[in-house]
Amino acid sequence: MNPHEYTQVNDRTFLFSGHELPEDERELIRLRRDFHRHPESAWTEYRTTAVILRELRAAGIPVLYGPSLHEPSCMYGLPRPEAAEEAFRRAAGELGGDGEILPMRGGFTGCMAIIEGGLPGPVKILRVDIDCNEVAESRSAEHRPFREGFSSVHEGLTHACGHDGHAAIGVVTAKMIARHRDRLPGTVKILFQPGEEGLRGAASMAAAGVADDVSFLFGGHLGLTLTKPGAVAASAVAILSSTKLDLRFEGKAAHAGMYPQLGRNALGAAAAAVTNMLAIARHGDGASRINIGTLHAGSGRNVIPSSAEMRLETRGETAEINRYMLGEVRRIARAAADMYGCSLTETIMGSADSAESSPALVEHEMALLRQMKEVGEVIREQKFGAGEDVTTLMQVVQDRGGQAAELMFGTPLAAPHHNGSFDFDEAVLLLAAKVFAEIMFSL
Ligand SMILES: [Zn+2]
Numbered sequence: 001m002n003p004h005e006y007t008q009v010n011d012r013t014f015l016f017s018g019h020e021l022p023e024d025e026r027e028l029i030r031l032r033r034d035f036h037r038h039p040e041s042a043w044t045e046y047r048t049t050a051v052i053l054r055e056l057r058a059a060g061i062p063v064l065y066g067p068s069l070h071e072p073s074c075m076y077g078l079p080r081p082e083a084a085e086e087a088f089r090r091a092a093g094e095l096g097g098d099g100e101i102l103p104m105r106g107g108f109t110g111c112m113a114i115i116e117g118g119l120p121g122p123v124k125i126l127r128v129d130i131d132c133n134e135v136a137e138s139r140s141a142e143h144r145p146f147r148e149g150f151s152s153v154h155e156g157l158t159h160a161c162g163h164d165g166h167a168a169i170g171v172v173t174a175k176m177i178a179r180h181r182d183r184l185p186g187t188v189k190i191l192f193q194p195g196e197e198g199l200r201g202a203a204s205m206a207a208a209g210v211a212d213d214v215s216f217l218f219g220g221h222l223g224l225t226l227t228k229p230g231a232v233a234a235s236a237v238a239i240l241s242s243t244k245l246d247l248r249f250e251g252k253a254a255h256a257g258m259y260p261q262l263g264r265n266a267l268g269a270a271a272a273a274v275t276n277m278l279a280i281a282r283h284g285d286g287a288s289r290i291n292i293g294t295l296h297a298g299s300g301r302n303v304i305p306s307s308a309e310m311r312l313e314t315r316g317e318t319a320e321i322n323r324y325m326l327g328e329v330r331r332i333a334r335a336a337a338d339m340y341g342c343s344l345t346e347t348i349m350g351s352a353d354s355a356e357s358s359p360a361l362v363e364h365e366m367a368l369l370r371q372m373k374e375v376g377e378v379i380r381e382q383k384f385g386a387g388e389d390v391t392t393l394m395q396v397v398q399d400r401g402g403q404a405a406e407l408m409f410g411t412p413l414a415a416p417h418h419n420g421s422f423d424f425d426e427a428v429l430l431l432a433a434k435v436f437a438e439i440m441f442s443l
Helices: 022-037 046-058 081-095 162-178 200-209 266-277 319-339 357-371 390-399 429-442
Strands: 063-065 111-116 119-129 185-194 216-222 231-237 241-250 289-297 307-316 342-350 375-382 403-409
Touching: 022 046, 022 162, 022 429, 046 063, 046 081, 046 111, 046 162, 081 390, 111 162, 119 390, 119 429, 162 185, 162 216, 162 429, 185 200, 185 390, 200 342, 200 390, 216 390, 216 429, 231 266, 231 357, 241 266, 241 319, 266 289, 266 307, 266 319, 289 319, 307 319, 319 342, 342 390, 357 403, 357 429, 390 403, 403 429
Parallel strands: 119 185, 119 216, 216 403, 231 375
Antiparallel strands: 063 111, 111 185, 231 403, 241 307, 241 342, 289 307
């Protein structure tokens, strides 16, 4: 598409910007608080998805869900089957039956709304994430969700990254767009993605082809480094590339006193791997990280340890730097296993590369945002400062000649992300919904 065809946004009539929309705002807050009360972690967003389905269907919006939206070989970091089943039963109990969520059993959570416009135009997608964090929520009177009675009823789980807000934004944006579908050019898809935490869900949906026919993709995050109310960033930069990896060394048990020569020491292999991984020569082109977060090995004091398991992650400022770190990790792990006569198995638990917003699309957003009354400050680039697997979907779209952007929405925060006292200013919800809705009508 020629950029000149869509950068002409001057003097456009806004359908949402400049309007009060009190009902949409009430609905955003109602949904956000409902999701907040019932947080669900990666691949167990059964109730969350069911609520989204009910809302969209009640508004007459077609929605897809279940295994057709996923590629099982790319469903990274699935929970243990017992934990997944427990979450499924919990959701069924809360929903008053498992009829709606049966097709999702086994982790096939999330859904995709499809709104066909009355005018010719491109296919556009808004991706929002819907999972929570595995952290306990604060029970302090200072913490507004607790004080006002909408804190988590699921022990050890909290929406501490704002994805409760993102899910609400997705639902209400879909409804706002659908109300004016006669004037909508092309088709809008709203993708409710599970498992963003740990970078687990996007690869599965990308591999299932959800974004294959898309010309424009948008993602967004509230808060993070943008804490000024009313500020909107057209593009997030410095989204770190990261890979989450489990390694298992398998050796051979033996009597440590009588027959040590018959054993193969998996603990030794893992320990050698750890110290050498921490000593990987750093890449000259930018920041890199490695963390070996857990290491469990052996079975008893007088037994040559026959197995060792470690959980680790690599990060890089660019995809190339992360690939370099991962390549070194693998080389060292293989060599350490070899040195101790052990075998090695690797499981990828999560992965996403960094991606950059498309410059022409950012330009278009800037022009639009500058005309929206409720946007207090328009920022071209805002540092993201974390990983985010929307990049996997952005790359799919960009590789196929489309354009993509990750936006950021400013809000004061009560505590940092992933902290049990996290909370944000709900005024950001309507702002984000208006921005996304206007963007969809402008392309
Ligand atoms: Zn997040």
